[in-house]
Amino acid sequence: MTHEELLRQILSYDNRADPYPLYSELRRTPVAQGGDGLFVVSTYGEIKGLLHDPRVSSDARNLSPGVAGVLLPDEDTSVLPPSFLRLDPPEHDRLRRMTMRPFGPPETPRRINDMRGELAGIVSGLIDAFGDRKQVDLVDDFSYPFPVTVICRLLGVPREDEARFHTWADTIAAGLDPVPGQDPEERRRVTQRARTELGAYLSQLIDERGDAPGDDLLSALVNQQGPDGRMSRMEVLSTASLLLIAGHETTVNLITNGMLTLLRNPEVLKRLRADPRLAGPVVEELLRFEPPVHLLPQRTVLADIDLCGTTITKGSALWLVLASGNRDPRRFADPDLFDPDREDNQHLGFGSGIHACFGAPLARLEAQIALTELVRRLDEPRLVEDPPPYRRNAVLRGPRHLNIAFDGVRDRGLDRD
Template structure:
């Protein structure tokens, strides 16, 4: 059986005019769990089907397995491990994880609490005397950028350069040749090239020089799986630099916006800081930083919800829709930090579960706790705020907040 969805729903979701609130459109999509689009791609929007696909070995994360290759990945000779399949994905992820988390460095994230709190406190100190602050520019962006630069060994003063490249890459993720200007693609491809070249230059400086940063460790450490090639290290660093701050910026900003829209929950967090742990999990379900995995490829013909998806087809996974699926979550459109059964898709699932999830969680927990504790009577200036262009990595581009001065 093949089900066809009117493409207008997806078009409206991707259109910028829906960025502030795509959730009613996700509800429309869920009426057809697996929907074939006019271009032969498939959109999956319900929790059960998404969870199954994220664990299905017949689904490929390698763009080279698409019947019609994506233009936005042209020239990517060594993909990051997030865009590879086993066994290469597993090998490279293990090699990166040796220096980033358990079992080899289990205390990395937990051991950063003092440094994370110090960065957050310093940024909030800078709010003194200001009646209005931008949560994005003044806080949510500089915080994770400082952290990921330190972890990777990227000079913080180079941020203006890679900020431009990251914006170009993120803006081209959802490139559609039918509606987008070619310049959008060209800027993205050039940005990928420039960022790889920049990271390659930093890596050259690390060979033969021991250091605590991730680039130095990857360049000089031989583990059970050997050592990554320079191309693999650059691809891994590229992934971590982009994902290490883009998603966390959105998560923190979405979190503060949600708390300001729910003042009773904001007050609860102020009174009980321990609430932040389940609160961030609910935030990952309710207002996640990543809404869409724009493509996966079918290794072979697969059947999902009685729909046959042919080999090589592009499959779009609507994660944020799945996390609001009423067949999986009770009262899904309510923000409820007391929610008990909360196996959301905010960080994906399966073998590609977000590599930096533990760090993003802890950054957001500390950020929101300190913002709520120290801001004086914060109020939204505009609701909804202006949003970033991307429907994939969704969050406000600015979040203006007024605070008391007395």
């Protein structure tokens, strides 16, 4: 099988449920050429090095003409300018610093940790809402609404507007997952309308936070006065949209892949139920074993790079297959074994380098709380079908639905207003 044929197999929905044997074959050639100016890197050491290499750009505008480096667009720059995720230094560094200042260390070290109680309350409410049902779709009933609600609270979206926010987020997320037979132009139109409406709503919130700031993240982004000055209005809008979409989508996959993996490994599920302190190692191993992002397609090479006997030429597109690197036997012993006791687990689940996942601390905490409570409160949970139906997206790989049956919900909380 040629590298181009192998890549087509990896991207084919027919292999979405288990792409790992194909990744194993891909690793035989650490730097493979996929045609049309595309290079694909699949081994841990080489991926890690490129993620820290200043000759690798995240700005698609650096692609040579005629090179198709983007697998699926996850930002519509016709509505907003690129977020810092799609920029290079120094613009990237400035915007990331400004966003991190009110989000985490060193200026705001406790923002995420102080949300722990609120996160637990949201999780409890969602599980309570299962009611007397004996089967739920974990994605629709839990994994999707949880992170969107969290982002709403973090940004300071009023409770009465959360439903509207959910609708926009779901529509934009659906735009990343093409459905067979669906008119692509209609999908694009619906998605762009949702982005436009979301942008208009956030713009109104920005005006309100400028006049009467609160203690939420959006207020901080609008009003901060630091060494880098202030964000422009469009930069605030772009950053807020990034926090919503990027954080939401990856966390959905992390939680859903996590529950699927625990149900496939009942001995680990029992250990987590008996000892919630295992949640940290479980989530770290999940990030290696079933990462929420399987590959990074939006990379461009700014200068020739010689790697493993291959020259990656300037202007080429570069795909980094993170999920393959996470199963590289040269880096991880027994890589196809799910082992939360694994030591030295320096996975690529959140990437690495200057573009390492900005929201990683929040995603980790969300997943730890969610999985701990699900295994504690669901009585005898089990999969209805395995494998479940997966999302069409090869980048953001995870089940589109995960139907779970159980005998009941333990310790059901009090009714909430």
